[in-house]
Amino acid sequence: MSENDDQPTVPGATPEPQPPGHEGPMALPPQDPTLQFGVPPAGFGVPPVGGYEAPPPFGDQYGAPPAATPPADGWRGRLRSASGFQRGLLVGVAFALVIGLGVWLANSGGSSPAASSGPSANPNFTFPNPSPGQVGANPSPSETGKKKKGKSGKTAAGGGPIPAYTPGGPQPAVVAAASLPGVTSADPSVTCPAATVNVSTADQLTQALAAAQPGTVIQLADGTYSGNFSGTAVGTADQPVFLCGGSGAVLDGGSRDTSGGYVFHLDNAAYWRLVGFTVQDGQKGVVLDHTDFTVIQGLTVQHLGDEGIHLREFSDDDLVLNNTVTDTGSLNPKFGEGIYIGTAQSNWCTYTACxxxxSNNNVIRGNTISKTTAENVDIKEGTTGGALIGNSFDGSSFSPKGATGWVNAKGNDYLIxxxxxxxxxxxxxQTHQILSGWGQDNVFEGNTAVVNGPGYGFHFTPVNGNVWTCDNTVQGAGAGNGNIPCAAAP
Structure with a gap:
């Protein structure tokens, strides 16, 4: 689940009452029935053109013809004999037609309807969406012009029309995953270099984190570090910032309720390496906000009020590798995810300025996740192009309000x-659609699902281009292997 997956109900529009005097159409003065726009008057003498047949005489339709005899000199005479109101009406209609034609030409660039690039002319045409700052405006995954505090803007992956699944073909999810080192590398793990700073107390750790810069390597001695800790340094690809320790180095938040806070928080950071230590007893375990190109590796994350590891607020290209996440959700079972990617749409105005x-292109690989009250991995709407590879899930501790599946994919183009x-x-x-345009085109390959439950191995609601291939294995699923047939494996 999310902080709040419920969608707000938007009340329907109510028509405004008409002001007095506008309850119905305006009554116009009687007009000359012989004055017909686009139809030659009787006796005008114009022969039929292109199959046109003149209407029958007035007497055949409406009874006796009008008493007045049409002027012998045609339309000029009719115009001269028209009343002032009728002449004004003609001038007004002509003026409106000229203005309307000018506006149409300005908006279409002067092209004719046959030359336009609308939906009927181009099958790949997609209607533009409102800006992504408008909650509930169905933002498109292709709207990726984000800015990060203290860092230059980046272009996120994803977007554009999504082709249908083709076995062995260039699936967007597969293509996206193939560009991520955390997926393609046989061993993407990192090794801690020699320490530049050794710490053994909470105060020393706090000072070292505040002073960190590219190339800093902080080594934690075994022991308990009580409190909440954070880093903001921006490393580089060549000189990341390391925080390393063994499982006996324990960062302890002191409480699983809200007073426990985030045990470890990276905010507006980049190129960090968090390796080997233990994070426990906080409201949340490890939270990354505005943090890119960071590796969370080999941690033990446990005993938490809400989620274990959260990648949030435009955190891209991160690798969550070989961690053990367990015992989450003791404060609020609905929020007890093991690993959480993105932010629920209902909280975009809280965390991402609406x-x-x-939070795209993140890789979750080789983790062991158990005893979570909500999903083992929750992938939020608004995120694109990540991968879940080779993880181990256990849903024995799901809360009825927390989860009904190990993975809930509400983003797009994930390879699982x-x-x-x-x-x-x-x-x-599972996949779900929380917001239109999301929860689609995810690919599930080569997974093993021992469900031991009443549902499906793979359940897509709605289908939305999501695919599970026939190389997946399903056991113990009471409803069946999937709610749609499997696709040929690539």
């Missing part, structure tokens, strides 16, 4: 491959 949370799940209260792998 923009969709573009080679994972193993055991025990669920309902389904194994």
């Amino acid at each position: 923009q969709q949370d573009y 491959k080679g994972n193993t799940g055991h025990n669920s209260s309902q389904d194994g792998f």
